[in-house]
Amino acid sequence: MxxxxxxxxxxxxxxxxxxxxxxxxxxxxxxxQQLFSSTFQISGIFKDISGLQVGNNVRFSGINVGIIDNIKQITDTTVQVDMLIDENARKFMKKNAKAIIGSDGLMGNKLILIIPGAYGKAELADNDFIETTQPVSMDDILIKIKIASDNAANITENISAITQNIREGKGTIGKLFMDSTMGENVDQALINIKQGAGGFKQNMTAASHNFLLKGYFKNKEKNKKSEK
Amino acid sequence: MSIEIKVKDKVNKEAENNFSENSFVKPLKDFFEEMTLLTKFAFRFFKEVVKPPYEFNEFVKQSYLIGYKSFPLVAITGLIMGLVLTIQSRPTLAQFGAESWLPAMVAVSIVREIGPVITALIFAGKVGSGIGAELASMKVTEQIDAMEVSGINPFKYLVVTRIISATFMLPILVVAANAISLYGAYIGVNIEGNVSFLLFFSQVFEKLSFTDVFPAIIKTFFFGFAVALISCYKGYNSNKGTEGVGKAANSAVVFSSLLIFILDMVAVQLTSLFSK
Missing domain, CATH: 1.20.5 (Single alpha-helices involved in coiled-coils or other helix-helix interfaces)
Structure with missing residues (x-):
């Protein structure tokens, strides 16, 4: 027993x-899923919801504050998304806050990100419509990547043509790099410049000892000393 | 003349018997016969279950034997299941740099599928064979006949109580196994990583939804019912002496396990149909 x-x-x-x-x-x-907490409802109108589903999260300042409650097609180009938001988050959500569709990481679920509005505005009320921003779709990103890669291909083609010209000694830079006569001429010019600079220095030394210019050079030295 | 006809009849009958014995007809015939008897058995259960008197004490006793006594086995299996699943899944997720998804992925796998099915199979192995062998030995030793003679309804006392107990105990075991499996997964995650208990369970419940939990639990009622029904049927209708006891226990486990997979497939199809 x-x-x-x-x-x-x-x-x-x-x-x-x-x-x-x-x-x-x-x-x-x-x-x-906000079933046991006090919530309020807000809605947003989007052109394209990019695969957003009922039950996905609503995030405000990086915190999950609600879920997608309902999604309904209103017209052929507009979709209404109803969101249930935790009552505790209401005081931070102003009338001019914006909703944007994002995703949770690279492979994660879609979610709605609410960007805070300006300080001083009234709080969102129950059944209010929140401003929305159209998300950048993956297709748009791919189109831009395609344009950028086409440009990059053109640039590399041009660079290739320029380097080819240089190798063949075409143009000024090509001649500078590839033509030996030009190099010798440049060398000779440098030697001439050096010799000219030496001669100029001698002339200036001689001029400083000349009685006509001696006064000018002495005044210059005096000014230098007084400045120190 | 009449002798000639008799010989012809005998030859025809023998030929008929040989045909039915050697071809696919006999196994098919046996299968349908078995299905008919099983359906009759199930109908008898539904008839007896609503009819008083109710064997409540026997139901509690069977629940203890079927549910509580199976818990250690289910708990160990569950812990290992969660641990192994986590360790095996980590390299694949690490290839995608998605190791942070490990708790959520393992939780969905355990709650939706692995927890209910593995627990049901363990249950079929332990409880199904036990019921099959027990009832078969009672049948062989004529204890069931003795009960009938002494005015006790053996079907109500032996079969109904076992089927109800199994139907209600398996979901409870599955809930316990899922919880222990998730704890095993937590240990598995922390073998190579460092995830706090709170973060792990926060990630687990973040990804679980009612559509993961309720269909998985509801199907375990059917698993429990199927295991007990087949095991009781095999045991209650066993014959051929002691040889029949082993056969009943064996076939109870085999058919229960097969039926679990069939029911699981149907449940998955229905779930995906209704969750669309």
């Missing part, structure tokens, strides 16, 4: 614990 009672107790504890675990799990999942 005692054994039977013990077994019943064990069974009762086991069943109670398992059911408690189940209820806890359900509560935690429900809490994530």
């Amino acid at each position: 005692q054994k039977t009672t013990g077994n019943k107790m064990k069974l009762g504890i086991f069943v109670t614990l398992s059911i408690s675990l189940f209820i806890l799990g359900i509560y935690l999942i429900g809490q994530r």
